[in-house]
Amino acid sequence: METNQETHQPKRIYLKDYQAPAFSINQVQLHFNLSESQTRVKAKIEFKKLTEAPLVLNGENLKLISVRLNEKILSTNEYSVSDKSLTLHQVPSEFWLETEVEINPEANKSCEGLYLSAGIFATQCEAESFRKITYFLDRPDVMTTYTVEIEADKIKYPYLLSNGDLISKKDLGNGRHTSTWKDPFKKPSYLFALVAGDMGVIEDSFTTKSGKKVKLEVFAPHGKQARCYHAMESLKKSMKWDEERFGLEYDLNQFMIVSIDDFNMGAMENKGLNIFNSRLVLADPQSATDRDFDLIEAVVGHEYFHNWSGNRVTCRNWFELSLKEGLTVFRDQEFTANLHSRSVERIKAVDALRGSQFAEDAGPNAHPVRPESCLSVDNFYTPTIYEKGSEVIRMMQTIVGRKGFRTGIDEYFKKHDGHAVTILDFADSISKPNNIDFTQFKLWYSQSGTPTVKVTESYDASKKEYTLTLVQSYPLTEKQPHKNPFHIPLLIGLLDSKGKDIKLNCKDLAFNSDQMPILHLKTNQQTFVFTEVAEKPVLSINRQFSAPIKLEWNASQAELLHLIKFDSDEFNRREAAYKMILEELKRLVQAARSGKPMQVRDTLVEALGFVISDKSIDPNFKALMLQLPDEEVLAQEEDVLDAEAFHKAYSEIYASLVKKYQSQLFDLYQKHLVIDNSADRALTSSLLTILVQGQAENATTLAYKQYTSAKNMTDKLAALRELCQTESLETQQALESFFNEWKSDAVVFNKWLQVQANSRSQKTFANVKRLSQTAPFSFDTPNNIYSLLSVFGDNYLAMSDSSGETYKWMCDQILRIDTKNPQVAARVCGCFNFVKKLPTNLKEKAQNEIRRVLASTSLSRNARELLEGNV
Numbered sequence: 001m002e003t004n005q006e007t008h009q010p011k012r013i014y015l016k017d018y019q020a021p022a023f024s025i026n027q028v029q030l031h032f033n034l035s036e037s038q039t040r041v042k043a044k045i046e047f048k049k050l051t052e053a054p055l056v057l058n059g060e061n062l063k064l065i066s067v068r069l070n071e072k073i074l075s076t077n078e079y080s081v082s083d084k085s086l087t088l089h090q091v092p093s094e095f096w097l098e099t100e101v102e103i104n105p106e107a108n109k110s111c112e113g114l115y116l117s118a119g120i121f122a123t124q125c126e127a128e129s130f131r132k133i134t135y136f137l138d139r140p141d142v143m144t145t146y147t148v149e150i151e152a153d154k155i156k157y158p159y160l161l162s163n164g165d166l167i168s169k170k171d172l173g174n175g176r177h178t179s180t181w182k183d184p185f186k187k188p189s190y191l192f193a194l195v196a197g198d199m200g201v202i203e204d205s206f207t208t209k210s211g212k213k214v215k216l217e218v219f220a221p222h223g224k225q226a227r228c229y230h231a232m233e234s235l236k237k238s239m240k241w242d243e244e245r246f247g248l249e250y251d252l253n254q255f256m257i258v259s260i261d262d263f264n265m266g267a268m269e270n271k272g273l274n275i276f277n278s279r280l281v282l283a284d285p286q287s288a289t290d291r292d293f294d295l296i297e298a299v300v301g302h303e304y305f306h307n308w309s310g311n312r313v314t315c316r317n318w319f320e321l322s323l324k325e326g327l328t329v330f331r332d333q334e335f336t337a338n339l340h341s342r343s344v345e346r347i348k349a350v351d352a353l354r355g356s357q358f359a360e361d362a363g364p365n366a367h368p369v370r371p372e373s374c375l376s377v378d379n380f381y382t383p384t385i386y387e388k389g390s391e392v393i394r395m396m397q398t399i400v401g402r403k404g405f406r407t408g409i410d411e412y413f414k415k416h417d418g419h420a421v422t423i424l425d426f427a428d429s430i431s432k433p434n435n436i437d438f439t440q441f442k443l444w445y446s447q448s449g450t451p452t453v454k455v456t457e458s459y460d461a462s463k464k465e466y467t468l469t470l471v472q473s474y475p476l477t478e479k480q481p482h483k484n485p486f487h488i489p490l491l492i493g494l495l496d497s498k499g500k501d502i503k504l505n506c507k508d509l510a511f512n513s514d515q516m517p518i519l520h521l522k523t524n525q526q527t528f529v530f531t532e533v534a535e536k537p538v539l540s541i542n543r544q545f546s547a548p549i550k551l552e553w554n555a556s557q558a559e560l561l562h563l564i565k566f567d568s569d570e571f572n573r574r575e576a577a578y579k580m581i582l583e584e585l586k587r588l589v590q591a592a593r594s595g596k597p598m599q600v601r602d603t604l605v606e607a608l609g610f611v612i613s614d615k616s617i618d619p620n621f622k623a624l625m626l627q628l629p630d631e632e633v634l635a636q637e638e639d640v641l642d643a644e645a646f647h648k649a650y651s652e653i654y655a656s657l658v659k660k661y662q663s664q665l666f667d668l669y670q671k672h673l674v675i676d677n678s679a680d681r682a683l684t685s686s687l688l689t690i691l692v693q694g695q696a697e698n699a700t701t702l703a704y705k706q707y708t709s710a711k712n713m714t715d716k717l718a719a720l721r722e723l724c725q726t727e728s729l730e731t732q733q734a735l736e737s738f739f740n741e742w743k744s745d746a747v748v749f750n751k752w753l754q755v756q757a758n759s760r761s762q763k764t765f766a767n768v769k770r771l772s773q774t775a776p777f778s779f780d781t782p783n784n785i786y787s788l789l790s791v792f793g794d795n796y797l798a799m800s801d802s803s804g805e806t807y808k809w810m811c812d813q814i815l816r817i818d819t820k821n822p823q824v825a826a827r828v829c830g831c832f833n834f835v836k837k838l839p840t841n842l843k844e845k846a847q848n849e850i851r852r853v854l855a856s857t858s859l860s861r862n863a864r865e866l867l868e869g870n871v
């Protein structure tokens with residue numbers, strides 16, 4: 001590891017140090033001779049010198065066999081090799097370089113570079129792992145065309161896949177065969193991929209808008225083909241949607257998706273050869289939940305959309321990651337919204353943003369959407385880069401309107417096709433054709449932290465004037481002690497006493513090209529006066545969550561109920577319920593902490609009663625209205641993370657609903673349980689949560705009955721999850737039957753781990769320890785680690801342990817995982833982000849354990865960077 005000589009701390013990398021590459025590459029030809037433990041990789045690269053400098057190629061864990069320059073073998077004194085690079089000091093202005101290296105895929109447990117997963121060779125190169133395959137200028141701003149020849153055993157590896165189009169196949173006659181692939185589009189090395197194995201496949205095709213027939217294939221283990229059709233349908237929908245919404249057409253003659261069991265991330269957009277974590281490909285109603293189906297559609301879309309936003313136009317360097325990820329998340333969210341209910345999707349996206357990104361922005365790892373420095377680029381894959389990055393793009397669309405946004409997007413792809421560019425290039429593409437100045441708006445890219453907007457209102461009945469004052473504030477941090485006001489676009493409406501939107505008259509109100517009313521908050525404080533307002537209105541602001549901010553607004557319970565009943569903006573209708581519940585949770589937590597009696601306010605119970613009984617609310621939407629905010633959201637509102645008080649507060653709300661509406665809840669549950677539709681399943685699952693956690697009569701029996709009679713995984717898992725919140729005989733029976741049914745299924749087994757790690761039972765820690773030592777759980781399988789360790793780590797109640805044993809155990813596991821797979825270890829570290837908020841006795845114990853991890857000199861920079869801020 002590169003370290004600072006004096007402090008032994010790993011060196012930080014800075015955006016400001018960016019330098020353009022000294023060489024360009026005209027083309028590369030790769031030859032792979034695959035073997036499990038001794039794969040040979042030959043690379044023939046055509047270089048062109050751009051500025052006078054030595055040629056320094058990245059390379060890690062490579063055994064160098066030979067180097068040739070313009071066909072002449074170099075002797076060892078003509079180059080130098082370190083554990084990170086190969087350097088040639090004297091090179092001509094144009095030349096071919098040929099290297100041969102040997103690598104060991106079998107010994108590689110990091111799931112990066114070339115590795116083996118269940119007998120299949122697979123690669124993962126983003127962000128900087130192509131250098132673990134061969135010596136190269138492994139940086140996204142070096143783009144070139146690739147020709148790849150793969151040789152392997154014919155029986156063990158009948159399919160030999162790489163990027164682009166298959167151009168030839170040969171049988172070598174000695175039990176081995178080859179395939180050659182050519183990708184005509186220039187790409188950075190992180191998009192390289194290779195897969196070799198014996199797999200099942202389903203095939204289909206898509207005809208693009210210009211009439212080209214594209215061959216589509218989804219590969220999965222033999223016998224799992226029947227679970228690939230949903231991914232295939234999602235792919236065809238994605239291809240069609242991108243043509244219709246953004247005019248973007250697919251560019252190669254074939255597109256492949258491969259499902260792999262051991263994969264660090266969700267999925268990867270390698271050109272023409274997407275590689276997916278099997279949990280995001282394989283689905284049928286028996287093995288996957290409705291949520292899995294939705295997620296697969298979104299992720300297939302996401303990776304497909306990268307073909308333009310990421311592959312054809314890529315990032316200049318990794319600090320610009322949001323250029324491709326923020327934009328592609330925005331695109332996949334729009335895709336999902338167009339295919340399903342826009343408001344339901346918006347609510348789910350905002351829930352996720354609040355649970356993870358707002359927490360990150362308020363914690364020790366807060367960083368801007370375009371970060372300025374880092375220890376490890378692997379750690380850039382954060383909710384801020386992804387989800388906040390998407391929010392920033394959505395705000396651009398809100399400001400310029402959909403039509404103007406499309407004009408900007410067209411300009412962006414036309415101008416930058418085939419290049420590696422920056423976030424600021426993107427912002428210019430949107431602002432310039434629309435004649436809008438984004439100078440202030442671009443602070444969203446450089447300033448971290450979630451802004452708060454404080455709302456004060458007054459109404460003057462004699463003048464019929466309604467006055468709204470908005471004050472913005474933003475958290476200052478050690479890294480960013482000075483900040484400037486953001487440009488915050490707020491969609492707005494005012495409701496009359498009948499619940500109808502009133503006509504807005506305000507000289508400072510703007511309308512975008514979609515005729516949506518917007519208040520542009522640009523200074524620290526602004527006042528907006530609305531005239532001809534006949535009666536005191538009810539405010540509905542930040543409709544559709546137009547800006548990713550926190551709203552500080554003392555709405556009365558009556559106003560919130562009015563919004564719940566009438567707001568024409570469905571997002572804010574649900575937001576009112578969410579706000580009411582969150583405020584109640586906070587009140588109850590305070591009561592629990594000070595030992596006062598806990599009593600849920602009638603206003604909340606009545607508001608939720610209205611939701612339960614209103615027959616006009618669609619079941620999907622009703623399910624969301626009845627869902628309590630995540631603990632991660634509550635934790636952000638509290639100074640102390642008192643898990644027991646949290647738990648009591650949630651239980652109290654559930655119990656108050658059961659007390660007042662038990663029979664109604666039960667009837668509604670029965671009514672929707674028999675309807676075979678995902679919206680109805682979403683509602684029954686929300687209702688089952690209320691019934692079980694509110695301790696309704698016979699709720700455990702009800703859950704067990706749902707478990708045993710379920711005809712699909714959605715109902716089955718919802719029941720099992722609730723059963724795990726109780727300690728009953730039924731819980732044991734259900735867990736055992738689930739295990740017997742699914743223990744040899746690499747995807748479904750994870751669900752069994754998750755429900756147990758998620759249990760609030762006192763036995764959870766003991767269970768988790770035992771499960772981690774019992775096959776088929778394996779520390780080599782990232783999905784197993786996430787399902788058991790990460791889920792347990794996020795379980796506040798089970799983790800808070802006055803003996804400190806949970807923190808010690810977690811830290812031991814992090815150290816153990818880190819030696820094999822630093823990326824996965826770093827993700828598990830995320831569970832310590834709340835440590836500074838723990839009650840003092842727990843905090844000290846947890847921090848001592850974290851310090852112990854940090855003291856390990858062999859700790860990866862990935863894990864180090866994530867833990868550092870927590871002590």
Ligand code: BES
Pocket residue numbers: 125126127265266267268269298299302303306325329381386
């Ligand atoms: N490019 C990423 C995958 C990736 C991230 C590979 C980091 C290597 C390191 C891919 O496009 C992606 O963003 N995947 C997400 C899912 C997506 C739907 C947000 C993931 O893997 O979680």
Ligand code: ZN
Pocket residue numbers: 302306324325328
């Ligand atoms: Zn992505």
